Amino acid sequence: xxxxxxxxxxxxxxxxxxxxxxxxxxxxxxxxxxxxAHKRLIEALDRDEELPFPLQGAVIYYVGxxxxxxxxxxxxxGPTTSYRMDAFAPRLYGLxxxxxxxxxxxxxxxxxxxxxxxxxxxxxxxxxxxxxxQCILESRIIAHEDLGPEAIRAMTxxxxxxxxxxxxxxxxxxx
Amino acid sequence: xxxxxxxEVQERVRDMVMHAATHLPQDxxxxxxxxxxxxxxxxxxxxxxxxxxxxxxxxxxGLPLCQDTGLGVFFVELGEDCRLKGNGLGETxxxxxxxxxxxxxxxxxxxxxxxxxxxxxxxxxxxxxxLVPGDELKVSFMAKGGGSENxxxxxxxxxxxxxxxxxxxxxxxxxEAGPNPCPPTIVGIGIGGSFDLAPALAKKALFRPxxxxxxxxxxxxxxxxxxxxxxxxxxxxxGLGGRTTALGVRINMSxxxxxxLPLAVNVxxxxxxHQEVVxxxxxxx
Numbered sequence: 001x002x003x004x005x006x007x008x009x010x011x012x013x014x015x016x017x018x019x020x021x022x023x024x025x026x027x028x029x030x031x032x033x034x035x036x037a038h039k040r041l042i043e044a045l046d047r048d049e050e051l052p053f054p055l056q057g058a059v060i061y062y063v064g065x066x067x068x069x070x071x072x073x074x075x076x077x078g079p080t081t082s083y084r085m086d087a088f089a090p091r092l093y094g095l096x097x098x099x100x101x102x103x104x105x106x107x108x109x110x111x112x113x114x115x116x117x118x119x120x121x122x123x124x125x126x127x128x129x130x131x132x133x134q135c136i137l138e139s140r141i142i143a144h145e146d147l148g149p150e151a152i153r154a155m156t157x158x159x160x161x162x163x164x165x166x167x168x169x170x171x172x173x174x175x
Numbered sequence: 176x177x178x179x180x181x182x183e184v185q186e187r188v189r190d191m192v193m194h195a196a197t198h199l200p201q202d203x204x205x206x207x208x209x210x211x212x213x214x215x216x217x218x219x220x221x222x223x224x225x226x227x228x229x230x231x232x233x234x235x236x237g238l239p240l241c242q243d244t245g246l247g248v249f250f251v252e253l254g255e256d257c258r259l260k261g262n263g264l265g266e267t268x269x270x271x272x273x274x275x276x277x278x279x280x281x282x283x284x285x286x287x288x289x290x291x292x293x294x295x296x297x298x299x300x301x302x303x304x305x306l307v308p309g310d311e312l313k314v315s316f317m318a319k320g321g322g323s324e325n326x327x328x329x330x331x332x333x334x335x336x337x338x339x340x341x342x343x344x345x346x347x348x349x350x351e352a353g354p355n356p357c358p359p360t361i362v363g364i365g366i367g368g369s370f371d372l373a374p375a376l377a378k379k380a381l382f383r384p385x386x387x388x389x390x391x392x393x394x395x396x397x398x399x400x401x402x403x404x405x406x407x408x409x410x411x412x413x414g415l416g417g418r419t420t421a422l423g424v425r426i427n428m429s430x431x432x433x434x435x436l437p438l439a440v441n442v443x444x445x446x447x448x449h450q451e452v453v454x455x456x457x458x459x460x
Contacts, residue, residue: 036291066239066282075280076239081322081355103322103413104355125413126322126357127446128225129242130233148293149242149282163415174354174414 005159009057010098012118018164020171024122025159030061030101031142034080036150038088040143045091052143052152055096059122062102064149065139066129074139074155078129079103082121086110093117101162105174111166122162123173135160177456179312181261185271187452188314192247192275195318195448196239199230202384203361203422203447210359210412210419219417226412226445237279241446244281245318247272247300250379254309260459265302268314272300284321303375312454315382323360323444326352329374332436341366341438342401348440349405349421354414357444361385362405362424365439367431377441380427382449389426398424 001021006014008028018024031053033041044051062082066075082102089100090113098119103126114121124132138156145151165173204227211223233240249268261267276283276297283297328348332340345364352360365376389395402424411417422445431437 063242064282064284065242066244067280069237069280072238075282076233076242076244078242080243081325083355103357105353105414123354123413125222125225125229127241127444128229130236130238130240131225131229133238134232148295149284150293175409175411175416 008059010059011057012098015098015118015120015168018120018167019169020164020167020173022164024162024164026059026162027158027160028156030059030155030157030160032061032063032065032153032155034062034064034150035084036147037144037152038085042088042091045095053154055092058097059099059101060092060097061155062100065133065153066149068139072133074133074136076129077133077136077155079124079126081126082106089113093119106166111170111172114166114168115170118168120164120168121166123165124160124162132160176258176459177310178258178260178459179454179456180459181259181264181267184261184264184312184314184454185267188268188271188316189275189278191316191450191452192272192318193279195316195450196244196279196281197233197237199233199240200384200447200449202386203445204230206385206422207359207445210422214412214417214419216411216417218415219412219419222412222415223419239279239281240448241320242282243284243320243322244276245320245448246285247276247297248317248319248378249300249302250315250382251302251304252307252313253304254311255306256310257312257456259312268302269298269300273298303379310456313451314454315449315451317378317381317449320444320446323356323442326356326442327374327377327440329370329437329439331370332438334433334436336436338397340436342404344438345401345440346404346408349410349442350408352442353410356442357446358410358414359412359419359422359445361443361445361447362401362421363441363443364401364424364426365441366426366428366437368429368437369431369435370437372429373437373439374441376427376429377439380425381441381443381447382451383425385423394426394428398426
């Protein structure tokens with residue numbers, strides 16, 4: 001198991017070198033989306049509308065952060081459980097998304113999408129939202145502000161710690 | 176006249192709601208430290224180190240332990256001899272929760288079940304009431320996260336299935352939940368009562384501190400047996416393997432119908448945020 005420092009947007013080559021259990025420290029931009037935001041993204045795709053961020057090479061972080069207290073870019077911001085996004089994820093991977101960050105198991109359909117599209121699923125530590133927020137340098141809402149905690153944000157991160165849970169070769173880290 | 180002033184209740188409950196979001200109870204901290212000492216795998220130790228660092232940071236900086244600051248759940252025990260002075264107990268607790276979530280910058284997670292429109296205030300609070308003997312008011316608060324709640328289940332077993340059936344259901348539930356509810360978890364189990372009572376028993380069981388055994392030694396032994404079987408699954412911290420899948424099993428029982436054996440499993444993540452406050456009647460004007 002190795003440690004990689006990667007910068008977004010991710011490339012196919014970035015993903016193909018990763019194996020389950022590898023640590024990935026991400027820097028660059030993460031786009032946040034959870035349940036309601038995924039529904040909106042898919043609806044926008046169905047209507048051929050432009051999305052609020054480029055999917056090519058994107059890393060989507062499944063998170064609904066707490067509001068930023070004074071003097072901080074964001075509040076607590078750890079991962080939510082990923083399976084709720086399984087119905088939407090294969091289509092987004094098919095359009096260029098290279099990684100998603102969450103916690104918990106993915107469906108066989110998502111794991112197949114990772115293989116087909118040479119992409120990965122990364123796990124972050126659930127319930128460590130205060131600690132993970134220290135890696136977030138900046139956060140701004142870029143779409144669907146009406147969704148409150150579920151709005152789509154662009155987060156600038158440095159060395160955001162993740163583990164490869166599902167790689168591009170069908171591997172599964174969870175026992 | 177002796178009474179409890181609901182203005183005082185509202186202020187102290189608001190403070191409790193704010194405190195709970197940033198302070199992990201000490202029994203949970205000690206259980207995580209013990210788990211850290213017991214684990215032999217590097218990954219499991221690393222995860223537990225992160226969780227311990229997280230609670231230190233949250234407390235020091237006043238940041239929520241987890242971004243899921245939960246639904247506001249109250250269990251109220253109201254002494255039958257209490258007199259309450261003010262605007263109504265339910266409204267008082269709901270407003271205390273709203274104020275706490277706003278003032279401590281907590282996430283508002285309550286929404287309409289179909290439109291998914293966020294209420295924007297985390298209201299309504301979920302309040303369970305019990306009338307008890309005496310003249311005190313006890314308010315227990317829990318910030319209950321959705322990830323672990325989603326892994327919870329309720330079932331109606333047959334009396335013939337008995338303890339073996341209960342064990343099989345609980346262990347299978349925790350195996351299927353796997354990494355999803357943020358292990359190491361605390362497993363609240365409601366046995367008996369009825370279809371509606373069993374889950375409430377399970378949720379209330381989560382308030383008992385991890386270092387306090389069940390007062391009935393036979394039930395305490397059952398809790399220990401179940402904890403052993405859950406930890407034998409090897410799911411480990413965050414589902415990455417290890418000896419600690421659960422920090423504790425808490426059973427709450429009630430009598431039930433001769434035809435039934437109701438069973439509920441309420442899963443609680445390691446971020447087990449709960450607190451209690453007791454009010455006594457005092458002379459008022």
